[in-house]
Amino acid sequence: MPRLLRHELLMFEALREGLGEEMERDPNVCVIGEDVGDYGGSYKVTKGFSEKFGSWRVLDTPIAENSFTGMAIGAAMTGLRPVVEGMNMGFLLLAYNQIANNCGMLHYTSGGQFTIPVVIRGPGGVGRQLGAEHSQRLESYFQSVPGLQMVACSTPYNAKGLMKAAIRCENPVILYEHVLLYNLKEKIPDEEYTCCLEEAEMVRPGTDITILTYSRMRYHVTQAAKTLVDRGYDPEIIDIRSLKPFDMYTIGESVKKTHRVLIVEECMRTGGIGASLRSAIMESFWDELDGPIGCLSSQDVPTPYSGPLEELTVVQPHQIVTAVENLCGKK
């Protein structure tokens, strides 16, 4: 029986592998961003690319997010497939004009004449004491923009697969990476593969409760799950991966099985992904629910620098355990 060949790497290497493969496959794919070339990218996702692909394909830009994102959009409209790196996703707030008005809407306002196959990616989320401005979660800000797809990677496997799929997709896709996950290690297939942009990922099948999460919080959930299992619970954990659109099939099948839902996210409470997800589940699966949908989000606080305060702003495993116990009842 042939053994599936695999190789081990870290998540940033997986992203690099995916991006590199797509750049080799299609000469129209290029990278645009600050320090992507000589420096190799803020988290080394494009290390070595400048030498390999040249400086036109790995374009070191001046510090002008709105304009170089707009430039990437103009390039996409005229035949290229740019991958825009936000050195930190937070910097892309400077590019909000272009991302909302042109990236998301231009295909529509042009009556379908132009496609914008850009990928916008970069590190975001709460890191280790990086301060408020470097700890932002832009998924909540961009989720309302019509015309955008948003995915969040969380393992080397899905990072590579989502990167490749996002580049091949004709829609503009925002790929959210997390600062604290770049050094995750995993064995991934040698054979080429992509992940489906619109699908969620089953992390742990279960029967008691559906826990929906994404990005770094997946790991707080799996950590909490160990305690929960010890206490006799059987949680089903789903990494939703696609932040927009939601995979209502995977989520729905789970809700029909467990009848209880807890959402665990790193977004702020107000207007976050959890808020939208909660509302979508209630609308489609109201009859399946045995109780209210729980939602654990970060505090609506600018992320403090000091360690203990920072810890208090994001959801910790013990809070997840408590929430599950409350939703399912004590065992």
Place this chain on the structure above:
Amino acid sequence: MAALSSLRVAVPQLDSRRTLPCSHFGGAGCEKAFFRCQSSKLLLGAGCVAGEKAPRVAGGGNVRAAVSASKAVTEKPNSGSKSDKADLLVTKDEGLELYEDMVLGRSFEDMCAQMYYRGKMFGFVHLYNGQEAVSTGFIKLLKQTDFVTSTYRDHVHALSKGVPARQVMAELFGKSTGCCRGQGGSMHMFSAEHGLLGGFAFIGEGIPVAVGAAFTSKYKREVLKEEGDMPVSIAFFGDGTANNGQFFECLNMAQLWKLPVIFVVENNLWAIGMSHYRSTSDPEIWKKGPAFGMASAHVDGMDVLKVREVAKEAVERARRGDGPTLIECETYRFRGHSLADPDELRAPAEKAHYAARDPIVALKKYLLDNEIATEAELKSIEKKIDEVVEDAVEFADASPLPGRSQLLENVFADPKGFGIGPDGRYRCEDPGFTAGTAQV
């Protein structure tokens, strides 16, 4: 050639004694008021006195030489004098093409005003009357494969670029036969066929798109090794935009990478009700190019032949790979900012001054005085355009409004972006989906 051409090109040297002739109320050649303040109390901060030359200190610091600088020639009025055949700036065919394009622009916009007040088009409509020389002067030099971006004042750029009047009018009427299927409207004219990359409502946001198209041109040369003429891009925008961050960011990037893009400032002195002089520390926009090492020029935007001459040089520079140019066109809009603007702030004297420099009247005079065309030929063009515009209105009137099915069709190029529904199928596979009845 020199007699009727006028180029004031920025030679980026620090020259604190430099003065420039006024091209405004005193008429060309008048050297009264540097900041054109003499006749209008509304133009603030000029501090000039009749008959006195205002000294001007150019920006500080060393400025690297621009890529190329043409000779600066004293401006002479483009009126009256008949030239030798050798001096003529256009052939007959070119002259008639320019005339027809400007008349089309004017007639179309006039019809828009009528249709708006009759309730056929809605929202914000910004008309281009008076600025035709800029659109015609530049765009008639372009090929179909070249690109243009514009602002909300984009109808005439679309027409000059070749988008049929019918499609533009139908778009304005919100019909599904419009160039954007009725989904864009007045401020969002697009045409993939004609290289019109928009139509943008927010000022400044179209400039990076033009730079991006220029990046693609250069990329195709450098990376994909494509041969043949390099497509150039032109970004049109106004004086207000020249204070916006994206303008400066794009000047930097375009010059840095020597992209084949031309930045055309249609300086009509007003950003809605904000006078250019009240919002801009140094109102000479063309001088900002050399700060980035970019070739720049100022031109009389009411004169299509002058515009065309400056444009030719810029297009050639871009096509041969020598990079971008910044061109400031002094122009004027005869109507308010939009059809909703009561236009109460602009001085009657200012309006009268520019009305007297109507670019269509000026070209007509040039063509007739130099016997390039006859009165009858020009009249027949005017008649033809009347018919084209009437036909556009009839077409738009008769066209259907978009059906419900159109609502969701173009949100995503790949409709899988609407996601997977509870039944496990992609929502777009639902037969009811494009009729807008499916859940999203």
